[in-house]
Amino acid sequence: MIKPEALLRPTPAGLYCPPGDFYIDPTRPVDRAVVTHGHSDHARSGHGAVLATPETLAIMAERYGADFAGATEAAPYGQTVRRDDVEVTLVPAGHVLGSAQAVVRWKGLTMVVSGDYKRRRDPTCPPFEPVPCDVFITEATFGLPVFRHPPDSGEIARLLRSVAQFPERSHLVGAYALGKAQRVICLLREAGWEKPIFVHGALERLNKLYEDHGIDLGPLAPATVATKQDFAGAIVIGPPSALQDRWSRRFPDPVQAFASGWMQVRARARQRGTELPLVISDHADWDELTATVDELRPGELWITHGREEALARWSELHGIKARALALVGYDDDEEDG
Known part of the structure; x- marks a missing residue:
């Protein structure tokens, strides 16, 4: 049985995929990056190569200039791209225009990096698409039971x-x-x-x-x-x-x-x-976070940033192994600095 850390592991620069030699939403310039969406705490300039949706690449070019990376590759939703022996597919996250979850597959193991996401309808972007997986990697910006956003x-x-x-x-x-x-x-x-x-x-x-x-x-x-x-x-x-x-x-x-x-x-x-x-948020509230985890029922839940402890405890109580990654460099606020 392959351990998830063999496919994705947290590093000071962000989540790193050793068999594919790329990072997902790296917090510093790297050779190869997969970027989930255009907010500045996830999409940074200076990478050698960037894989993202066409919309996210357009947003990055608008914000940072056309030469924001050495090379770019556009991956529309649902299109699978190979990075060495690893398959990467981008599917909608429902966060902002072009936002995606990164579905990473290798040797029968599937891990989904959600980036930032919400579950309610947004007229400006496609809705979140749940993908069955062995490990689901989620944010927890509003990961406390007090956060229940109204319609x-x-x-x-x-x-x-x-x-x-x-x-x-x-x-x-x-x-x-x-x-x-x-x-x-x-x-x-x-x-x-x-x-x-x-x-x-x-x-x-x-x-x-x-x-x-x-x-x-x-x-x-x-x-x-x-x-x-x-x-x-x-x-x-x-x-x-x-x-x-x-x-x-x-x-x-x-x-x-x-x-x-x-x-x-x-x-x-x-x-x-x-x-x-x-009260209008582009992030999942407590009910959306827990409903998503309950719907997917992954073998493990990894929590990248936000209010990690409460969501990890909820997951453990519902029979899902959880781990707080405590990654540094991602805003737990909604502000796009």
Whole structure:
């Protein structure tokens, strides 16, 4: 019986595959990397070669420049690529555009590296695809029973009710530039908001990239073209950092909102001065994490980062051997720094 560590093992640079000689989401430049998605704590520049979905490669090129790696190889969902004696297949993770789980097979052993993921529907990316495996490697960003995220449709409805209640004020929504901003825009469209949505300049290139990949965001406008009064009753979306600087002063008495799973923690909302916290997360909550592990019933569960202890304990109580990897270099926050 092959031990899982013979196929994948944690190292200071991230998960390493000795028989395939590659790393998955390495935290430092390496010769060969498999990248699960475009957030900066998983997708770094400077690797010799990168294998990822076409969308993730496009995101990396947009953020880091066309020469972000020595060589790139695009692997669409479901296509198997060989790295020496190891097979690698990328399947949807449901996190952001292009996000993937890395399914790694070797000598009859299957290990799945989920990257970051969620199980609920997202109009901007394909849903998470469960893959039977011997070892499932999961995040645990919201790996505590207290984290149970409400339906995102209800959070968007709260935002629209506030807009209707305060038509003289603008609503300024903090949302991370990759994934969250585009998801919030699409959810607003699905809820019936047809007016132009104003966006911070930091979102424009990624918004265009999403639209180039078939995600319809509807009418958007730069948040610099109108007078202060023109923003009354408007929805404006910008990166969280912009809500705290001079940029936010151009809007009339703005209602500050913030879309994040951490908005369930009232202290975090107060710390940010958030008037309208919106609990919208691109990560699995406690119920999604445990339901996924229970659905897959892997021989072993490895937990990369986040609230590892509670999920490991839950797994052990449900008859699944668990191990906390405590990998360094991955954000247990949602912010894409």
